[in-house]
Amino acid sequence: MEKLLSKYFIPGKTFTLAEYEQDGIAAFASIPPAASQTGRLESGGGYQAARSMFEKFPDPKLLIEEVKKSNLRGLGGAGFPPGMKWSLVPQNTGKPVYLVVNADEGEPGTFKDKYILRHNPHLLLEGMMIAAYANNVHKAYIYIRGEYTEPWQKLVRGVEEAYAKGYLGKKIFGKDFALEIVVHRGAGAYICGEETGLLESLEGKKGFPRLKPPFPAVVGLFGCPTVINNVETLSYLPFILNRGSEWFAKLGSAKNGGLRLFSVSGHVAKPGIYELPLGISLREIIYTHAGGIRGGRKLKAVVPGGLSAAIFKADEIDVGMDFDQLRAKQTMAGSAGVIVLDETTCMVKALYVTMRFYGHESCGQCSPCREGTGWVSKILKRVSEGRGRTGDVNNLLDICSFMGGTTICALADGAAMPLCSYLEKFREEFEYYIQHGKSMVDGTALETETALVH
Amino acid sequence: MSNEIKTNDLFTGEVKKKADALLAKYETKRASLLEILHLVQEQQGYVSVAAEEAVANYLGIAPIDVHEVVTFYTLYYRAPKAKTRFNVCRTLSCALLGARDIVGHLEQKLGVKSGAKDPAGQCSIQEVECLGACELAPMLQLNDDEFVGHLTKEKIDELIKKQ
Numbered sequence: 212m213e214k215l216l217s218k219y220f221i222p223g224k225t226f227t228l229a230e231y232e233q234d235g236i237a238a239f240a241s242i243p244p245a246a247s248q249t250g251r252l253e254s255g256g257g258y259q260a261a262r263s264m265f266e267k268f269p270d271p272k273l274l275i276e277e278v279k280k281s282n283l284r285g286l287g288g289a290g291f292p293p294g295m296k297w298s299l300v301p302q303n304t305g306k307p308v309y310l311v312v313n314a315d316e317g318e319p320g321t322f323k324d325k326y327i328l329r330h331n332p333h334l335l336l337e338g339m340m341i342a343a344y345a346n347n348v349h350k351a352y353i354y355i356r357g358e359y360t361e362p363w364q365k366l367v368r369g370v371e372e373a374y375a376k377g378y379l380g381k382k383i384f385g386k387d388f389a390l391e392i393v394v395h396r397g398a399g400a401y402i403c404g405e406e407t408g409l410l411e412s413l414e415g416k417k418g419f420p421r422l423k424p425p426f427p428a429v430v431g432l433f434g435c436p437t438v439i440n441n442v443e444t445l446s447y448l449p450f451i452l453n454r455g456s457e458w459f460a461k462l463g464s465a466k467n468g469g470l471r472l473f474s475v476s477g478h479v480a481k482p483g484i485y486e487l488p489l490g491i492s493l494r495e496i497i498y499t500h501a502g503g504i505r506g507g508r509k510l511k512a513v514v515p516g517g518l519s520a521a522i523f524k525a526d527e528i529d530v531g532m533d534f535d536q537l538r539a540k541q542t543m544a545g546s547a548g549v550i551v552l553d554e555t556t557c558m559v560k561a562l563y564v565t566m567r568f569y570g571h572e573s574c575g576q577c578s579p580c581r582e583g584t585g586w587v588s589k590i591l592k593r594v595s596e597g598r599g600r601t602g603d604v605n606n607l608l609d610i611c612s613f614m615g616g617t618t619i620c621a622l623a624d625g626a627a628m629p630l631c632s633y634l635e636k637f638r639e640e641f642e643y644y645i646q647h648g649k650s651m652v653d654g655t656a657l658e659t660e661t662a663l664v665h
Numbered sequence: 666m667s668n669e670i671k672t673n674d675l676f677t678g679e680v681k682k683k684a685d686a687l688l689a690k691y692e693t694k695r696a697s698l699l700e701i702l703h704l705v706q707e708q709q710g711y712v713s714v715a716a717e718e719a720v721a722n723y724l725g726i727a728p729i730d731v732h733e734v735v736t737f738y739t740l741y742y743r744a745p746k747a748k749t750r751f752n753v754c755r756t757l758s759c760a761l762l763g764a765r766d767i768v769g770h771l772e773q774k775l776g777v778k779s780g781a782k783d784p785a786g787q788c789s790i791q792e793v794e795c796l797g798a799c800e801l802a803p804m805l806q807l808n809d810d811e812f813v814g815h816l817t818k819e820k821i822d823e824l825i826k827k828q
C-alpha cells in the first residue's frame with residue numbers, strides 16, 4: 212500500500228528542506244518513472260504544491276473548493292472538514308486572519324504528529340502555506356506541546372531553513388504574499404489541545420477553554436478570525452494539490468477522504484504508526500498491520516480513537532474506521548489512537564487509570580466536569596483497593612449521565628464516553644470486583660498504585 | 666543555580682536580548698509569557714517567586730497573572746529541580762505494559778518516593794500523563810528531554826548506572 216506522510220518516517224532521519232525539494236517521488240510515488248522524469252515541476256517534489264498554487268488557484272476560494280472536494284477531514288479529533296471550516300472565516304472584518312497549528316498532541320494513545328515534526332517538518336510548513344493562502348493569512352503560530360523537546364528542535368530548524376531560502380517571510384516564492392511563522396511551546400496541560408484552551412494559552416494565560424459561540428473562525432486569537440488545524444490535517448494538503456482532490460477522496464471511504472496515521476499501542480505485537488485508508492476495518496489494523504495480540508493472547512477490548520472514545524468489545528472490531536461509521540457505533544474516530552487490551556486486562560483498573568487522567572486534566576471551570584471526574588476517580592480507586600460498595604456501579608452511571616453535554620468544552624464528553632461504555636459493556640467485571648474485593652482477572656497485566664497490595 | 670534571584674538582575678545582558686527577541690514575535694507582550702518562562706527556567710533551573718515578579722515587571726503585567734500561569738502548567742518547576750529526573754508515564758498504554766512496576770522498581774532502586782526528590786537533590790521520580798510516545802510503552806522522559814522506552818527492570822538499572 213502506498214504511503215504518503217509515513218514514507219518520510221525513516222528512523223533517525225529528518226528531511227532537510229533541500230532533500231524534501233529533491234524528493235520528486237515524494238508526492239508522486241505511484242506515478243510511473245517516465246512521467247516523473249520530465250522535471251521537477253511535474254514531479255511534485257517538496258514545495259511544488261505551494262509554489263504552484265498561486266497560478267493554479269488565482270482566487271483562493273477555488274483552492275478552498277478543491278480541498279472540500281477531497282473529503283479531507285480534521286484529523287485532530289473532531290473530523291470537521293477543513294474546507295468547510297475555512298469557508299466560515301469572515302474576510303471582511305478589517306482584522307487580520309490567523310492560522311494556528313495544533314501540535315499539542317495530548318490525546319492519550321496518539322503519537323502521530325510527533326513523527327511528522329520529527330522526520331519532516333516541511334510537510335507541515337508546506338501545508339501551512341497552502342492553508343495560509345486559502346484563508347488570506349500572513350501570520351501563523353504552531354503550538355507544540357512542551358514535552359516534545361526533540362520534535363520542537365527539528366521543527367524550529369525546519370522553519371529556519373524555510374526562512375533562509377525565502378520560502379517564508381515578506382514574499383514567499385517571490386510572490387506578493389507574506390507569511391510569518393512563529394513556533395510556540397506549551398508547558399504541559401492536556402486542555403491546551405482543545406482549540407480555545409490553546410488560544411488562551413497562546414495569549415499567555417491559563418488554558419481555560421472559551422464558551423462557544425463565537426467560534427474561533429470568527430473570534431479567535433487576539434479577537435481576530437482564526438483557522439485552527441491539526442498538524443496531520445495540514446500535512447496532507449500538498450498531496451491533495453499535487454495529485455488532485457478526486458484522487459485523495461478515492462483513497463478513503465464515503466465522505467472520508469484519504470489516508471490517516473493510526474497510532475497503535477497497548478497489547479499488540481507491533482505497536483507503532485500505520486498510515487492506512489479511512490474506513491479500513493479495525494480488525495485489519497490490529498491483525499494484519501500491528502501483528503495481532505502479543506504472546507498469542509486473546510483480544511478483550513479496543514479503544515478506537517484516543518482515550519476519550521467509547522470502548523469496543525472484542526466482537527465489535529469488524530467496523531470501518533472513519534468518522535461516520537464510528538459515530539454510528541456510538542464511539543468516535545477521534546485522533547486515531549488505537550489502544551488494544553488483551554484478555555489479561557482488568558477493566559476496573561483500566562477505567563480507573565483512564566478516569567484518573569481526566570480528573571488530573573480537567574481545568575475545573577465547569578462543576579459537572581470538575582466534580583464528576585474527581586468523584587469517579589475516587590470511587591474507582593476505592594473499588595480497585597477492594598473497598599467497593601453495593602450501588603457504586605449505579606452511582607457511576609448516574610455521574611456519567613450528567614457529566615457530558617453541559618460543559619464549556621468537550622473534555623467532559625470525552626471522559627463520559629469511556630466511563631459509560633466500560634460500565635455498560637463490562638458491568639459484570641465491576642460487580643465482581645465490588646462483591647469479592649478483587650479482580651475477576653487473574654494475573655492482570657495492569658497494576659495501579661493501590662492494587663499492588665493484593 | 667539555586668542562588669536567590671534578584672528581581673532586577675534577571676533581564677539583563679544575553680537573557681534580555683533573548684527575551685526581547687521572543688517578545689518581538691508576538692502581537693501582545695503577554696502572549697510571550699510561556700516562552701519567557703521557558704527561558705527563565707533554562708537560565709535558573711526553575712521559576713522562583715522572585716523570578717515571577719521579574720517576569721511580571723518585564724512584561725508589564727500583574728505578578729498574579731504570571732503566578733497563575735506558572736502554577737497551571739506542569740512543566741514549570743517552582744523549586745530547584747533534581748539533577749536527574751525520571752518522569753514516568755502512567756496513562757493507559759503504559760499502564761497496560763507495566764508502568765506501575767517501573768515506578769515501583771525506580772522507587773526501590775533510588776530510595777525515593779514517586780512525586781519526590783532525594784534530600785541531596787540528585788534524583789526525582791514523577792508520574793506524568795501520556796507523553797505521546799505510547800509506541801514505546803512503558804516509557805519515561807529523562808530530564809525533560811530524551812524519551813526512553815520499552816522499559817524493563819534491567820533497562821532501568823542500566824539507566825541509573827549511567828547517571
Ligand SMILES: Cc1cc2nc3c(=O)[nH]c(=O)nc-3n(C[C@H](O)[C@H](O)[C@H](O)COP(=O)(O)O)c2cc1C
Nearest residue numbers: 285286287313315316317404405406440441444621
Ligand atoms: C479536551 C480536548 C483535547 C484536544 N486535544 C487535541 C490535541 O492534542 N491535538 C489536536 O490536534 N486536537 C485536539 N483537540 C481537538 C481540537 O479542539 C480541534 O478540534 C482541532 O485542533 C482542529 O483541528 P482539525 O480540524 O485539523 O482536526 C482536542 C479537543 C478536546 C476537546
Ligand code: SF4
Nearest residue numbers: 574576577580618620
Ligand atoms: S468541560 Fe472540563 S475541561 Fe472543559 S472547560 Fe469545563 S471544566 Fe474545563
Ligand code: FES
Nearest residue numbers: 754759795796799
Ligand atoms: S500512555 Fe504512556 S506515552 Fe502514551
